[in-house]
Amino acid sequence: xxxxxxxxxxxxxxxxxxxxxxxxxxxxxxxxxEQTAVAYGSSSRSSKLIHGGLxxxxxxxxxxxxxxxRERALMLKLAPDLVHVQRFxxxxxxxxxxxxxxLRLGLSLYALLAGLTPESRFGTVPRRDWNQLDGxxxxxxxxxxxxxxxxxxxxxxxxxxxxxxxxxxxxxxCPAQFDQAHLLEDAVELRYTLNGxxxxxxxxxxxxxxxxxxxxxxxxxxxxxEIPPLECVQGTHLVLxxxxxxxxxYLESPHDGRAxxxxxxxGQLMVGTTETPYHGDPSLVAPxxxxxxxxxxxxxxxxxxxxxxxEGDLTATFAGLRVLPAGSxxxxxxxxxxxxxTDRRPRPxxxxxxxxxxxxxRAVSERALNDIAASLPQRRALARxxxxxxxxxxx
Numbered sequence: 001x002x003x004x005x006x007x008x009x010x011x012x013x014x015x016x017x018x019x020x021x022x023x024x025x026x027x028x029x030x031x032x033x034e035q036t037a038v039a040y041g042s043s044s045r046s047s048k049l050i051h052g053g054l055x056x057x058x059x060x061x062x063x064x065x066x067x068x069x070r071e072r073a074l075m076l077k078l079a080p081d082l083v084h085v086q087r088f089x090x091x092x093x094x095x096x097x098x099x100x101x102x103l104r105l106g107l108s109l110y111a112l113l114a115g116l117t118p119e120s121r122f123g124t125v126p127r128r129d130w131n132q133l134d135g136x137x138x139x140x141x142x143x144x145x146x147x148x149x150x151x152x153x154x155x156x157x158x159x160x161x162x163x164x165x166x167x168x169x170x171x172x173x174c175p176a177q178f179d180q181a182h183l184l185e186d187a188v189e190l191r192y193t194l195n196g197x198x199x200x201x202x203x204x205x206x207x208x209x210x211x212x213x214x215x216x217x218x219x220x221x222x223x224x225x226e227i228p229p230l231e232c233v234q235g236t237h238l239v240l241x242x243x244x245x246x247x248x249x250y251l252e253s254p255h256d257g258r259a260x261x262x263x264x265x266x267g268q269l270m271v272g273t274t275e276t277p278y279h280g281d282p283s284l285v286a287p288x289x290x291x292x293x294x295x296x297x298x299x300x301x302x303x304x305x306x307x308x309x310x311e312g313d314l315t316a317t318f319a320g321l322r323v324l325p326a327g328s329x330x331x332x333x334x335x336x337x338x339x340x341x342t343d344r345r346p347r348p349x350x351x352x353x354x355x356x357x358x359x360x361x362r363a364v365s366e367r368a369l370n371d372i373a374a375s376l377p378q379r380r381a382l383a384r385x386x387x388x389x390x391x392x393x394x395x
Contacts, residue, residue, distance in 0.1 A: 017158055019369065027379030042211050089250065090146075
């Protein structure tokens with residue numbers, strides 16, 4: 001393996017593999033280091049949705065929604081075997097906080113930001129068809145809106161992006177432990193351990209895309225980097241026996257008004273997610289009993305047919321971590337914009353990726369490459385990421 005690279009990237013989640021693809025497509029030499037497995041962390045523990053983020057309209061994150069909808073359309077085109085359109089249902093009850101006029105306004109804006117494409121269509125379900133909505137509770141039900149968004153297998157998508165990057169020349173070292181890095185004037189010297197053997201290499205730029213491990217990685221770089229105030233927030237999902245024939249249900253928790261999805265997933269149903277502050281080792285994140293109780297409560301509240309389910313019926317549970325800006329407000333209300341932080345301008349040696357959404361991985365990767373372009377040599381581009389098809393990988 002070469003000891004000289006244009007980019008060394010730490011973390012083979014969706015952002016690490018995405019930046020590897022973007023850099024390799026631009027003709028750069030890339031080394032990608034992953035400590036455990038591809039998509040081991042947050043990139044395999046999401047809600048499996050490629051969506052614009054309808055609820056982000058309430059907090060005024062219009063640019064994020066617009067970008068997400070643009071990327072959704074692109075993924076439906078480039079990865080039809082990995083991303084598909086799914087119908088979403090939003091029931092409105094007497095107790096629902098968002099009134100029908102608010103939802104209609106929000107869905108109209110959502111469609112407008114999507115460019116009024118076929119995927120942006122929405123409407124209401126006639127009352128006569130409510131009994132066909134997978135056993136949804138109809139007591140005090142006032143209206144049911146439907147719209148469309150995308151669904152994916154997040155792990156499979158990440159693997160497909162990695163395969164694309166490797167086809168363009170990117171190299172993967174896995175499982176590889178990042179040990180340390182030292183910043184030189186115009187380069188970075190790295191040490192990592194692969195199969196018990198220490199390796200040294202040099203890169204023009206180091207990209208820290210380690211997700212919830214990003215702060216740990218940053219503390220192994222000298223001279224010390226400034227780390228923005230961040231917080232890890234745990235999101236738990238449950239997988240249960242049962243099938244949803246109509247699509248995804250976008251529900252409002254009767255406890256605190258949070259958005260909870262009930263999603264068809266591999267012949268079963270998935271319920272998520274929660275937002276619980278997490279301060280431990282990212283490797284040890286696991287669903288909390290209170291989160292399991294909370295999510296089962298939401299499911300049973302809206303679907304009487306599953307009110308006899310207990311924790312013993314769970315097929316699987318999993319928890320992932322989001323990296324969000326630290327703040328005193330609820331995690332639910334904080335920005336989902338990705339933070340791209342460089343160590344200096346105009347020629348950075350380190351770029352750190354904090355937070356972000358599965359949906360916008362490609363756009364974020366292109367922005368990241370643009371942010372470090374001044375530190376990279378001119379190369380002959382091999383491809384454009386907005387034209388590269390993504391195919392499932394058998395592994």
